[in-house]
Amino acid sequence: MMTESNTLSRPIRILVAKPGLDGHDRGAKVVAAALRDAGMEVIYTGLHQTPEMIATAAIQEDVDVVGLSILSGAHMTLFPRVRDLLVEAGREDILVTGGGIIPDKDIEALEGLGVGRLFGPGTPTADLIDYIQQWAGANLTE
Amino acid sequence: MNLDHLLAGLEARNPATLARAISIVENARPGFEALLSAIHPKLGRARRIGITGPPGAGKSTLTECLVAAFRAQDLTVAVVAVDPTSPFTGGALLGDRIRMESIALDDGVFIRSMATRGSLGGLATTTREVCDLLDAAGFDRILIETVGVGQSELDVAAMADTSVLVLTPESGDGIQTLKSGIMEIADVFVVNKADRSGADRLRQELEVTLGIRKGRAFRNIPAHHGALESGPAAPEPDNAEWRQPVLGTVAVECQGVDELTASLAEHWEWLEASGTLRERRRRRIRDRTRAVVNRAVKAWIWSDTEADRRIEARLDEVERGTVSPYDVSHEILDGLKQGMKL
Numbered sequence: 001m002m003t004e005s006n007t008l009s010r011p012i013r014i015l016v017a018k019p020g021l022d023g024h025d026r027g028a029k030v031v032a033a034a035l036r037d038a039g040m041e042v043i044y045t046g047l048h049q050t051p052e053m054i055a056t057a058a059i060q061e062d063v064d065v066v067g068l069s070i071l072s073g074a075h076m077t078l079f080p081r082v083r084d085l086l087v088e089a090g091r092e093d094i095l096v097t098g099g100g101i102i103p104d105k106d107i108e109a110l111e112g113l114g115v116g117r118l119f120g121p122g123t124p125t126a127d128l129i130d131y132i133q134q135w136a137g138a139n140l141t142e
Numbered sequence: 143m144n145l146d147h148l149l150a151g152l153e154a155r156n157p158a159t160l161a162r163a164i165s166i167v168e169n170a171r172p173g174f175e176a177l178l179s180a181i182h183p184k185l186g187r188a189r190r191i192g193i194t195g196p197p198g199a200g201k202s203t204l205t206e207c208l209v210a211a212f213r214a215q216d217l218t219v220a221v222v223a224v225d226p227t228s229p230f231t232g233g234a235l236l237g238d239r240i241r242m243e244s245i246a247l248d249d250g251v252f253i254r255s256m257a258t259r260g261s262l263g264g265l266a267t268t269t270r271e272v273c274d275l276l277d278a279a280g281f282d283r284i285l286i287e288t289v290g291v292g293q294s295e296l297d298v299a300a301m302a303d304t305s306v307l308v309l310t311p312e313s314g315d316g317i318q319t320l321k322s323g324i325m326e327i328a329d330v331f332v333v334n335k336a337d338r339s340g341a342d343r344l345r346q347e348l349e350v351t352l353g354i355r356k357g358r359a360f361r362n363i364p365a366h367h368g369a370l371e372s373g374p375a376a377p378e379p380d381n382a383e384w385r386q387p388v389l390g391t392v393a394v395e396c397q398g399v400d401e402l403t404a405s406l407a408e409h410w411e412w413l414e415a416s417g418t419l420r421e422r423r424r425r426r427i428r429d430r431t432r433a434v435v436n437r438a439v440k441a442w443i444w445s446d447t448e449a450d451r452r453i454e455a456r457l458d459e460v461e462r463g464t465v466s467p468y469d470v471s472h473e474i475l476d477g478l479k480q481g482m483k484l
Binding site for chain 2: 037040041043044045053059061091
């Protein structure tokens with residue numbers, strides 16, 4: 001898979017992180033590998049990350065996108081917290097997106113809080129690659 | 143982002159600005175050379191320590207231990223961790239941060255992952271420039287972790303003040319330690335996973351190999367059947383020469399790390415006392431200047447002088463075999479030398 005729709009002269013940088021207490025990282029690994037194969041530079045930080053660790057890593061790594069995998073039910077806390085920490089650090093330009101077991105009404109609420117699209121179980125990896133590449137095409141200039 | 147803003151951010155060691163500055167250099171965005179030029183007077187404070195070795199040897203884990211040890215000495219530390227880019231898709235999975243969790247939230251620590259982006263020497267093409275930014279931002283120690291290397295990815299030696307080679311008991315037998323390449327560039331050898339069987343043997347074989355290189359393979363060997371017992375003691379090694387230590391560590395428990403930091407400090411003292419530091423740094427400045435000139439000349443030839451058009455114009459003849467690519471190259475070079483716009 002090549003990045004045909006990506007007009008940037010550099011790879012998209014994305015942090016894939018697994019916040020919270022659940023230990024199910026298979027999904028995050030599948031996503032990380034798919035994004036890598038789509039030509040992105042994926043920083044993978046592993047399990048049990050706090051929002052502070054995720055935001056710190058995102059800022060130091062100067063990523064374009066943060067992707068969170070949350071299966072613990074704590075999405076209403078974790079997504080906004082990561083987003084807030086990035087905004088506090090002056091990096092509101094970083095897209096916060098992700099996936100997991102998240103009810104539709106929560107997805108709506110989170111999108112209202114500045115969180116990007118969220119993906120449920122069974123989403124083909126091509127969908128999220130498209131989403132990120134389109135977002136990058138529209139939002140990243142260099 | 144303008145230059146003054148970047149420089150002020152580096153001065154204040156603002157992580158977001160530093161991270162942005164690194165991206166500007168990594169992606170060769172407009173202004174990156176002005177930025178590197180502006181920070182040049184501030185360089186030279188940080189000690190740059192390269193950590194290299196085969197995949198899975200424990201480089202990241204050992205790096206985390208080293209960071210913690212330096213932090214305990216109240217030193218600030220930056221880490222540049224390099225992982226490979228896929229030659230097929232251009233993508234990369236940068237996973238070194240996973241091993242550095244315990245230091246992730248420390249204000250005195252800055253970690254940056256880099257993908258090699260086509261560079262084959264174990265580092266990314268811009269890793270040394272990124273280290274300059276970290277140096278200018280005032281970090282006391284910069285740890286540069288290479289990709290998992292084989293035998294000949296040696297770029298780190300050209301940019302680090304001290305190179306540490308991390309091996310494991312599974313790294314091979316004594317013959318591997320005799321080979322050229324990676325074994326020749328290390329200032330400090332570490333046999334990690336030293337609690338596994340074979341670690342002592344590998345350490346011993348490394349000592350022997352280093353002894354052979356220095357012409358003292360038979361030092362410290364007990365007298366055989368008393369034959370040498372009354373002979374003169376072997377001369378002490380010349381003080382001007384660095385004797386590479388071979389250390390044992392168990393990185394998952396940070397065992398042996400105090401010895402490693404002590405060796406790094408000793409090596410630094412030797413670098414300064416022997417004049418090697420100045421020599422290495424002057425060589426680096428020379429290399430860097432050459433590299434910048436090469437890049438600029440390349441860009442100039444292929445974008446401004448229309449050398450490509452000359453090639454294109456002669457392509458039919460070259461194809462027919464009436465002139466060779468060497469003839470055309472000489473035409474272009476002669477033209478350039480005469481200052482001619484082709």
